[in-house]
Amino acid sequence: MALKCVAVMGWPDSGRSIASGVVFHGVRNSNGEPRKIFVSLGRFSGPADNQKTGKSSTGNDVPGKLCRNLVSLPKPLTISVTPNDGTKVRISFKGSPGSFTEDAALKAYPNCETIPCDEFEEAFKAVESWLAEKAILPIENSSGESIHHNYDLLLRHRLHIVGEVQFVANFCPLALPGIREEKLKCVLSHPQALASSDIVLTQLGVARENIDDTAGAAQYVASNGLRDAGVVASARAAEIYGLNILADRIQDDPDNITRFLVLARDPIMPRTDKPFKTSIVFTLDEGPGVLTKALAVFALREINLTKIESRPQKMRALRVVDDSNTGRAKYFDYLFYIDFEASMADPRAQNALGHLQEFATFLRILGCYPMDTSL
Numbered sequence: 001m002a003l004k005c006v007a008v009m010g011w012p013d014s015g016r017s018i019a020s021g022v023v024f025h026g027v028r029n030s031n032g033e034p035r036k037i038f039v040s041l042g043r044f045s046g047p048a049d050n051q052k053t054g055k056s057s058t059g060n061d062v063p064g065k066l067c068r069n070l071v072s073l074p075k076p077l078t079i080s081v082t083p084n085d086g087t088k089v090r091i092s093f094k095g096s097p098g099s100f101t102e103d104a105a106l107k108a109y110p111n112c113e114t115i116p117c118d119e120f121e122e123a124f125k126a127v128e129s130w131l132a133e134k135a136i137l138p139i140e141n142s143s144g145e146s147i148h149h150n151y152d153l154l155l156r157h158r159l160h161i162v163g164e165v166q167f168v169a170n171f172c173p174l175a176l177p178g179i180r181e182e183k184l185k186c187v188l189s190h191p192q193a194l195a196s197s198d199i200v201l202t203q204l205g206v207a208r209e210n211i212d213d214t215a216g217a218a219q220y221v222a223s224n225g226l227r228d229a230g231v232v233a234s235a236r237a238a239e240i241y242g243l244n245i246l247a248d249r250i251q252d253d254p255d256n257i258t259r260f261l262v263l264a265r266d267p268i269m270p271r272t273d274k275p276f277k278t279s280i281v282f283t284l285d286e287g288p289g290v291l292t293k294a295l296a297v298f299a300l301r302e303i304n305l306t307k308i309e310s311r312p313q314k315m316r317a318l319r320v321v322d323d324s325n326t327g328r329a330k331y332f333d334y335l336f337y338i339d340f341e342a343s344m345a346d347p348r349a350q351n352a353l354g355h356l357q358e359f360a361t362f363l364r365i366l367g368c369y370p371m372d373t374s375l
Ligand SMILES: O=C(O)C(=O)Cc1ccccc1
Pocket: 095, 098, 099, 100, 101, 102, 138, 169, 190, 192, 193, 212, 213, 214, 215, 258
């Protein structure tokens, strides 16, 4: 099997983006048809540079006054690249202003304009429709929980992973000014924030109510003047919605890290001068030892795996959109998501994926991006 790499560049002067990418040819499927792994594809970059949404965290459509000045700004990781025309990079995220996801966006892109969305799907669509240049979404945390829904969205959409952000969320109990923690009967927050703050919340003896957005919970308590309800949210949420910070870092594990992915319409060019990670998803035929064989393609080349996730697909069709954007219904027994520590510019990674493709029934590279080594 010959593995050929082709770098494709084109149309820089025509108002279109440079189509840059790496195509791996030479593999045939069981019907003898050629198959290829397509890493990336150029896109039209013209329209919508001045488009704005009505909903911007910097546009301040948010009620509440500043209350305390206890905000610890996240340490910059700065993947940050400001667009050439001097405008701020627009980053969509699910949640309200003051959420931890927005904190993560500001860590990586300190000067960005964040675009709050009601759902993860909307954050993807904001990028696809040019309302945002990037989306950011949580994917897993160091307690071992993965956000499975977001894995499904990665596959259903054709955005590329262009970065990761590792972020230690500082969970703070918040309440209306003048309310002491003994007065609280219940605490509202994202299930992950509630679960991670179990020891302190148990000591407080409060009921817990799940809301899928910590900052949204803060906004709710503030705007409804709830005197017997607190929230677990960020110090920035306290500032935005005019709540008091009752304590700091109440998480059971002070080092619990949440990992976020940054997505964009175009992939970034893989490099080898700094540590890169690659994320892939694939399916295998059923049979004894096939997963071992799949993992061996990395072990043989001494490529470290940082994540493996499997998602059963027995019960429902999944609409898969590949880079050619020809969506079709597919039924898989299992999807395997793997992150490995190598750049696609590294021949070891190219050979490993060429090898994997010899027996994988589906393979897509979700992105190749610099590792966040800031923590
Ligand atoms: O609700 C938020 O603030 C989020 O951004 C989701 C989340 C919740 C807890 C930890 C990390 C991200």
